[in-house]
Amino acid sequence: MRWCGFAMNRTKRIEAAARADARREREDSFPRLARELPGLEALSIRIAEGIPGSITEHVRHVMVASAPALFESRCATCSDGVHDYTDELLRALKSRSTPATGESPCNGLHAAGPCTCVLRYNAIATFSK
Numbered sequence: 001m002r003w004c005g006f007a008m009n010r011t012k013r014i015e016a017a018a019r020a021d022a023r024r025e026r027e028d029s030f031p032r033l034a035r036e037l038p039g040l041e042a043l044s045i046r047i048a049e050g051i052p053g054s055i056t057e058h059v060r061h062v063m064v065a066s067a068p069a070l071f072e073s074r075c076a077t078c079s080d081g082v083h084d085y086t087d088e089l090l091r092a093l094k095s096r097s098t099p100a101t102g103e104s105p106c107n108g109l110h111a112a113g114p115c116t117c118v119l120r121y122n123a124i125a126t127f128s129k
């Protein structure tokens, strides 16, 4: 039994590491934010995510110099869904619209049906010129 538990943990660790690797590779495959949005100096995104009655909020301070032009986050409600708001937010920031707000549904599927979690963002950008 002990060995079983150990094997499980080990598998989970390997899976987590593989996920982290895959994420890094995916992030590396995107252009840098600084190149996509010349003049962008600072970007912070207030995020409210969840299902009605259970919303969590946090602020993401984006490292403009090194961050990939990729705005997505793993769904907090289901384990395999992703909120991807890259295209919308890039488009808004390219037109220098700030704050840029929008929402992104989760693309995950539960056994019971599609995940109903929604992410709402409010991105505040500072441009140098």
Ligand SMILES: [Zn+2]
Pocket: 075, 076, 077, 078, 079, 081, 082, 106, 107, 108, 115, 116, 117
């Ligand atoms: Zn979800």
